[in-house]
Amino acid sequence: MNNNFKDPESLTKIEKINSEDVNSNKLFTPITIGKLKLSGRVIKSAMVETLCTKDGFVTPKLIEHYQQIAQGGTPLIITGAANYNLYGRGVPYQLSVDSDNKIPGLKNLTQAVHDLGGKIMAQVYHTSRQALPEPVGRKDAQAPSAVYEPSLGVSPREITKAEIKENIAEFAEAALRCKTAGFDGVQIHAAHGYLISGFLTPHTNRRKDEYGGNFENRMRFLLEVYSAVREKVGNDYPLILKLNGSDDLPFRKGLKTQELIKVAKRLEKVGIDAIEITAGHYESGTTFSRGNWKGFTKTMLKHGLGPSLGLTRRKGMAAVAPLVDWYFNKVAGFKEAFNLDYAKQFTQALSIPVICVGGFVNKETMAQALEQGDCDMVAVARGFIADPYLYRNMKENIKGPKCNYCNACFARPGVQPLTCYEPNISAERAKMLSEPFYKEAAHS
Ligand SMILES: Cc1cc2nc3c(=O)[nH]c(=O)nc-3n(C[C@H](O)[C@H](O)[C@H](O)COP(=O)(O)O)c2cc1C
Structure with missing residues (x-):
């Protein structure tokens, strides 16, 4: 990776950006996504919240979580991945958009964000082979092909053609449900190895029918999902795609940037x-959440999905925990703006806005990514967990709590609520949230 951030020339530029007033910092300039006008160029990226009921209904805690981020003036919030059927559900307590009886709760959520001047989109997905079936009440997992998933030890079965058609229809119904509930748009999750991504990637898609094999066939599921969704929600409804810039699957048939x-x-x-x-x-x-993995395996085994892994696997993982953490640090250690080299290539090839997520925590780095034209917007995930007011704080030059990418939050989805678990940062966060809110920056 060569993000150029240590180049002395770019440091001079960073200092220059710092001294400019807010109005000339591109981070705080408007942009449109389809017909959706946004007040700035920072998005809160999707993170499973583990704040819903066990079967995915909106709760007051979930609303509060997003109210804080909206209050900070964040131009666009994207919810955590929401499933549209049981096979697509990844973990308990995540958001679900699988039936109409969820709409009233979803409406309360969108209304609460809109009341604070915010905008919110729902991320819709199918977890495929990347989840343990039992904790969410399934007997097995579906995937494009029956390819073993080694990180969780899941052996999925091949999804049938009839099920593919059902999924396309259910995806579209779910998107319409989101529109009815007042979401400002939908993000179609086509990344991270979930179902759509699994169809795109030759390593996970070994089908012999029209949904596998050559590029056109591997694209088919995504294109059919997109068309069905578009038909339901109409041409004016904003749709974003979350896509890998690289599958990061060396020695396997993963997709590289040019194919993506x-x-x-x-x-x-x-x-x-x-x-x-x-x-x-x-x-x-999990190169999508690069960070510091020291202690991750032990934390996950104790506070996350560990107890659901099965005794043998759990004991095996506990025995090699330091080795697993070492390996993760090797392949997925932290870098600032870690997907920017990919995003830059997409920006050069496309006319629509390109959003880059991953390792953005410093205002200077974000501003520089935009100033250099490497992307049109930046998305931040863990940074908003440490500091829900991140956007306001950057705009007003207020020093807020700063994520150190310890990945303690990433060890807990499905079991413990999404919040900051780093003691010092979490204390700073609690103090900030308990103080009267300084309003100047919100959605101005
Ligand atoms: C606790 C946690 C949950 C996540 N859940 C999702 C998710 O539901 N959907 C998704 O697309 N990415 C998910 N991600 C990945 C983030 O959206 C983001 O792509 C990644 O963390 C890199 O951004 P960051 O460095 O700003 O955290 C999750 C990450 C974390 C830490």
């Missing part, structure tokens, strides 16, 4: 409104 740009171009041609660039599958070592 081809995917993005096809989606641009048929009418997607923006693309968020990320990277990796679970089995690539």
Whole structure:
């Protein structure tokens, strides 16, 4: 990776950006995604919240979580991944958009964000082979092909053609449900090895029918999902695609940047409104959430999904925990702006807005990514967990709590609520949230 951030010339530029007033910092300038006008160029990226009821209904805690981020003036919030059927459900307590009886709760959520001047989109997905079936009440897992998933030890079965058609229809119904509930748009999750991503990637898609094999066939599921969704929600409804900039699957048949740009171009041609660039599958070592993995395995075994893994696997993982952490640090250690080299190539190839996610925590780095034209917007995930007021704090030059990418939050989805678990940062966060809110920056 060569992000150029240590180049002395760019440091001079960073200092220059710092001294400029807010109005000339591109981070705080408006942009549109399809017909959706946004007040700035920072997005809160999707993170499973573990704040819903066990079967995915909105709760007051979930609303409060997003109210804080909206209050901070964040131009656009994207919810955590929400499933549209039981096979697509990844973990208990995540959001679900699988039935109409969820709409009243979803409406309360969107209304609460809108009341604070915010905008919110729902991320819709199918977890495929990257989840343990039992904790969410399934007997097995579906995937494009019956390829073993090594990070969780899941052996999925091949999804049938009839089920593919059902999934396409259910995805579209779910998107319409989101529109009815007042979401400002939908993000179609086509990254991280989940179902759509699994169809795109030759390593996970070994089908012999029209949904596997050559590029056109591997694209088919995504294109059919997109068309069905678009038909339901209409041409004016904003749709974003989350897509890998690289599958990060060395020694396996993973997709590389140029092939993924081809995917993005096809989606641009048929009418997607923006693309968020990320990277990796679970089995690539979750390179989509690069960070410090020291202690991760032990934390996950104790406070996360560990107890659901089965005794043998749990004991095995506990025995080699330091080795697993070492390996994760090797393949997925932290870097600032870690997907920017990918995003830059998409920005050069596309006309629609390109959003880059991954390792953005410093205002200077974000501003520089935009100033250099490497992307049109930046998305931040863990940074908003440490500091829900991140956007306001950057705009007003207020020093807020700063994520150190310890990945303690990433060890807990499905079991403990999404919040900051780093003691010092969490204390700073609690103090900030308990103080009267300084309003100047919110949505101005
Ligand atoms: C606790 C946690 C949950 C996540 N859940 C999702 C999710 O539901 N959907 C998704 O696309 N990415 C998910 N991600 C990945 C983030 O959206 C983001 O791509 C990644 O963390 C890199 O951004 P960051 O460095 O700003 O955290 C999750 C990450 C974390 C830490």
